[in-house]
Amino acid sequence: MKPLDPRLLRRARAARTFLAASVLIGIASGALIIVQAMLLAKVIAGVVLQGADVTSAAWALAAVVAGRAVLLWCQEVVAQRSAAAVKSTLRRQTLEHALKLGPVWLSGERSSSLTTLLTKGLDDLDPYFARYLPQLVLAATVPAGVIGWMATGDLIAAGTVVITLPLIPIFMALIGWATQAHSRRRQRALDRLAHHFTDVVTGLPTLKLFGRARAQEAAVRRVTDRHRVASMSSLRVAFLSSLALELLASISVALVAVGVGLRLIEGHLGLETALMVLILAPEAYLPLRQVGLHFHASADGVAASEEAFRVLETPLPERGDRTDVPDLRTTNLQLYDVTVRYPGRDEPALDGFDLEVRPGEVLALTGPSGAGKSTVLAVLLGFIAPERGVVVAGGSAADEFEPSAWRRQFAWVPQRAGLRSGSVADNVRLGQPEASDDAVRLALLAAGSSELELDKAVGEHGQLLSGGQQRRVALARALVTDAPVLLLDEPTAGLDTDTEAAVIAGLRATGRTVLMVAHRPALITAADRSVVVGPRELVLA
């Protein structure tokens, strides 16, 4: 593990400010430690030898101690603020990037890993900023100053420190090497726990229905146990390594002390100098020991930031920046020879697919389950880039356009409605935040949901609404936009025949281009045309 990931400095301005402030505070702390040792030695020697007046030195010592307390406070304030700023920057950047990567990239276990990373994961950066980095700066500044100053009083003691001090970073590097693997294992166990737990909670009604809820207890226990074992082994390494570093530093200080004691007895050193060297010796080792101590607390934070960088460094599909997207109210939309392969899949989800969508037509995409109908919509929305082939509008390829400008031409109703908690109106307004109550009512009417009150509560993932109501609210959310093309993934699934007829009539009445994935005969019949998606594309009149 690198002590300081340069990507952190590049991505978060707060981290750079923090580092600069920490270096200044570190240098000031180093100077105060030396002055404190000199004054302390002077006061003790004065008292022991009963000759000198130590009053002024005692006052100066009190001032130095107060100065160190103020520096510590400054360091804490700067660290907490920087940690908060860096976490918020990383969270924002990671979330924005994940959104740009789109729902296809987020599918699978990625969404729960991302949730863990953006919540608990990045919080682990707190000890990294508040403890580890300041200590790292002190470790780089204080020992050099202390050894230099010791050398002016006792060259042999300074030499002893110079020889023994490097043992600490060597041990730390070895320990760090072992800890990194433990931290990663712990992070993976936490990810798996989050994923499993989300799955179980979301699927609890189904599990109960099939009498499998109890069986999940054992599965949750197993995953939790794995996390516990990983955490305990991290802690074991942390405690053992602290003990090793502590022991090493104590033996080194003892070596210095024995040498100083002998030279004092033999008269080669004065009492004040000997005291100063003895007081300073532990200070040379302390920052390095503390770095080792805080290293473990920060390892989880560093693992989380590496995870965030992994997301941030995932390349975005190449898209142009043109915003002059042709108006699809008047322009044909074409797919030529489009082949799509999902990451990790050998078989293509779409193979050499051609399609032409004319303005204002209602077109049904049909075909067996898994044939690639939803994938056609994902390609049109730019959620996945075709391996071969191209999407064309008005003579230009879709990937020449800036993604959000391109997507403004479309309103999408996915297979899962994707509603969030709030009211029905809140959910419809996701399509058009400025929509008036009348516009929302009109959209609900066109979606066959006139019976739904605008302020009716919607729970998480659309709970509190029936499956059919969720679909219709999602449809109203698409209809309230002014997008010229509606991409609908089975818009009438779960609706009764009358409501389905009303929805189809509502769709036609909008006069917009509709491209819908359709399994139900009523929907296929209501379309102007239907296209079969599958290994062999058939275009039916």
Ligand SMILES: Nc1ncnc2c1ncn2[C@@H]1O[C@H](COP(=O)(O)OP(=O)(O)OP(=O)(O)O)[C@@H](O)[C@H]1O
């Ligand atoms: N995110 C994904 N990662 C990997 N494979 C995927 C992903 N999404 C879909 N697939 C695979 O791509 C193929 C086409 O899927 P798609 O959802 O487009 O089919 P579909 O025709 O819409 O099916 P259905 O009618 O059941 O909704 C399937 O084999 C599916 O397993």
